[in-house]
Amino acid sequence: MQPQVDPQGGSRWHFQWCSTPDVFVNDEGIILCRACNRSPNVTEAISRRSRQGATLSLAPGNQLAGAYNLWWPPSVPYTANNGDAVSNNKGTTGKDTNSTGPSRNQHYPAYPHRLDSTEFRLLCLSATPEREAPLHLTLETHRDERHPDYEAVSYTWGGENDDASLCCPVYVGPCWDLLLQSNNCSAMLRFLRPFEPQGRRLIWVDALCINQDDSSEKGVQVAKMGFIYKSARRVVVYLGEDVVTIAPGQYPVRRRLEDAILPQAASSTRTNNTNNQDLAMGSTRVNLDRILQRRYFSRVWVVQELLLASQVTIQVGDLELRLDATTSESILQQHPDYAWSDSPAPWLRLACRGKLLGFNIIQLMALTATSKASDPRDKMYGLVGLLDKGSDRQPLLPDYSLSSIQVGIGVTAHCLLDLKFCEVLRMNPRAPPNSGLPSWMP
Helix, strand or coil: CCEEECCCCCEEEEECCCCCCCEEECCCCCEEECCCCCCCCHHHHHHHHHHHHHHCCCCCCCCCCCCCCCCCCCCCCCECCCCCECCCCCCCCCCCCCCCCCCCCCCECCECCCCCCCEEEEEEEECCCCCCCCCEEEEEEEECCECCCCEEEECCCCCCCCCCCCCEEEEECCCCEEEEECHHHHHHHHHHCCCCCCCEEEEECHHHHCCCCCHHHHHHHHHCHHHHHHHCCEEEECCCCCCECCCCCCCCEEEEHHHHECHHHHCCCCCCCCCHHHCEECCCEECHHHHHCCHHHHECHHHHHHHCCCCEEEEEECEEEEECCCHHHHHHHHCCCCCHHHCCCHHHHHCCCCCCCCCCHHHHHHHCCCCECCCCCHHHHCCHHHCCCHHHHHHHCCCCCCCHHHHHHHHHHHHHHHCCCHHHHHCCCCCCCCCCCCCCCC
16 A cells, blocks of 8 residues: 655655544654654655656746737737737636636645635744654634734745755654755754744745645735735844854843944945855954855745845844834944945845835836846736725736746736836836847836
């Protein structure tokens, strides 16, 4: 009898006849089920996910000119060559009504039902006696208007070395369903796992709180990430295990960012040296520009995550730095020579300020033109939460069934026809020569 295999890169590793799993970790650190006497085979799960990788592409391939099959965003009145209006069957939620994706009744072991537009998941981490104990968590579903206090995590999937390989086991729920995560995601979870006896921490982590293999759920949840980060008690930034220092059984030193900046780091002299030794000096001072040169601050997703947060914490060494809406002004008051415009992350001056009033999606893309995303569609999707009006956000709900060219043309059409913003045609076209893409596409 074979274990139950799911497409998440892992499996419900119990035998199919095991209806009441009873999982424990023995003295040797091996995970076992008392009911079926089986252990998860992590090596085989990694190998299987690696074989699947070629078919789990980030985005559909771009269509040829004349066969773009344009319908998105639904607010744009597309017409076919014969003059007929183009209709779509995805409505205003971004969900394809003919989708063959998983429904509430299709079995994803770690995700027994698909979230609807009014729900989101939270991840619960419980304390363990040993830091290297297996990572085990539970997932809770809550409604937008009724949820507990929680923290949202801001990090990069691949970490500083951009290693996005799925090679670290994380176990979910009472059956200890196996999901594979990146090295940086795994290290982040270990860092955040509470050390106090009976400690419990509720956090939101995109890689685990969204079913990444369900494109419909992913589109709906990505569209509400602005709400999720804005509603969190605080946003915790994780820069990597080479930056943080974990003192067993101790809390970090806590200071406001403006009070911890080295005077010489707030000057106009900047280099590209990212030696981690320069990030923190002792336990009370940090080199701000060295921190902002980390790969984390170059990613487009972190812009909305830090701008929409009510409070942000960043740990460097054994020092926990706090940012809020007053931080950037306080830095200029204490360090008048500091120039945000010349810093590695000039947008950070807007941290915790909320939505950018008066900005449309193209203007936001111009503001974050140097920010990067592994999926080109996220150069737009990662900014939707920053739009200040719901009427601007609704037409641009993310849909991961679209190709990059469909998204680019759709955004341009939205600006021209919905917003009457003709400047879009003059704003830094980025399509490379001989790419086959329209030269005006953002």
